[in-house]
Amino acid sequence: MIKVVSPSRLHLTLIDLNAELGRVDGGAGITLESPGLELSATEADTIEVFGDSLLAVRMRKAAEALLPEGKGIRLHINDSLPDHVGLGSGTQAALSAAAAVNKIYGLGKSVRELAVAVGRGGTSGIGVAAFENGGFILDGGHKFNDKRAFSPSAASHVPPGPVLFRRDFPDWPIVLAIPNTKGVHDAEEVDIFKKFCPIPLSEVQELSHVILMQMLPALVEEDLESFGKAINHFQIVGFKKREVELQPKPVLDIMEYMRDNGASGSGISSFGPVVYGIVGSVGEGKKLQQEAQRMLDESLGGKVLLTKAKNRGADLIGGPD
Template sequence: MIKIVTSCRLHMTLIDLNGEIGRVDGGAGLALPTPNVTLTAEKADEIRVEGAEAFTDRMKRAVEAVLPEGEGVRINVESLIPPHVGFGSGTQSSLSAAAAVNELYGLGMSVRDLAFTVQRGGTSGIGVGAFENGGFIVDGGHRFRDKGAFLPSAASRVPPGPVLFRRDFPDWNLVVAVPNDKGMHDEEEVAVFKKFCPLPIEEVREVAHVVLMQMMPAVMEEDLESFGSAVNHVQNVGFNRLEHYVWPDIVKEVSAFMRTRSYGAGVSSFGPVVYSLVDNKAEGQELQAEVQQMLDESLGGTVFMTKAKNSGAEISRL
């Protein structure tokens, strides 16, 4: 029997949705230990996925994509990542199911092979990188001639972009708010990409400048203030600036409040997850309580404090 425990991810920014120099997408993000997908798997006479709720069909498709002909598997899902909130649930659920088959049958496929086979990582490579190695990740996107259009990952059919930079994230506290709402997904998400892309090249250059010359060095030098400034900066430029128009009011209110009480705050992907970076546990607990009250008085939701996960999915034999 195989047991798999994944990460989830925060997607901080896409880099290039212009394509002028021949590449698109690229992004920066971070792996977290929770929420996660936890499952066990064993060989069986048929394909059975139990406990996956809304992810049952997705995980079955992932299994079918890699399972040797004539074989079967039984997967029991113990925990899931909430769908469509900004944690990258689709990638983690698909990869965990495919990785279970890969381990059970000794297929020898890499994480990137699995991601391409189950059609994940076609826009952002952060979720694939989080599953593979965790930490803080910057990926290099795709050749535009290969992808052919500005599309979200769920509608893209290209391999994950190359990882340009991966580093253990410093021992910083993050306060993460999860309002009871859903972000854009499926056809709505495709429509947003089609409406707003290509973005002005000046904004692409600004985002790339911040990621290369502020975010990445701040991680390497463990400079929390600079990293928080970079997070704040990229909320107001590039695709993040456009996503602001489709966020619910409570997401805007929570992110603005958290920004005043932390080193930096942002919205992960299309949200509604909001994350912030704080200096110490006491400050984090105070902010957590205040944001929880904001959610309790509006849509409801949960707030928790965590740190980055600097390793990939945990795969073990029982």
């Protein structure tokens, strides 16, 4: 039996949904220590998946794409991730199942090869890189001639973009509010891309400037204040601005509260509704966690966690029986 423990991730922003320079997408993200997805796997005659029904469908499809002819696998989802909230559950589910098949049957495929096989990373490469190596990730998107459209990962069929920059993330506590509601997904997500893209070039240039000359130097110098300012700037420019505008008021209230009460930066992950705040100490984090939990309890419901970055990829433990 093998066990696969894969991380969730924060998707901080997509970079270029204008494509005037010939590339599209690109993004920045942070791999998280928790919550995570855990499954155990053994060889079987058919495909069997036990546990979370939504993720089970994705795992079954991923296993089908990798399994040698006539072979099967038994997957038990021991710990699940909430679906369609902005934590990247779809990519982690598909890659976890694929990695289990890869390990059990000795296929020898890389994480990127697995991602291509199961059709993940067609817009953002952050989830794939999080599974592979963890940490803070900046990816370079795709050639627009290859992709030929502005579209989300679920509707894209190109390989993950190249990782331009990967670095261990500092030990800054991260407050993670997970409301009991869903973000935009499936057909609605495709429609949002069609509605808002291409993003004005001036906004893409502004965002690129913030990433190159504020966020990345702040990360290297471990300057939390400047890193937080970059996070805050993301929420008011580019495609992220449109994602933020789609959020229900309680989500926006929590993001604003975090920013005004100790978080150096706060934002929405992907299409939300997950809200994150990055703070300087565990004490500050616990205070924000408590208040954000109260705000959720009085509105949408949900759970607030205190976590940190995970500076390694998925863990594969054990081996074939």
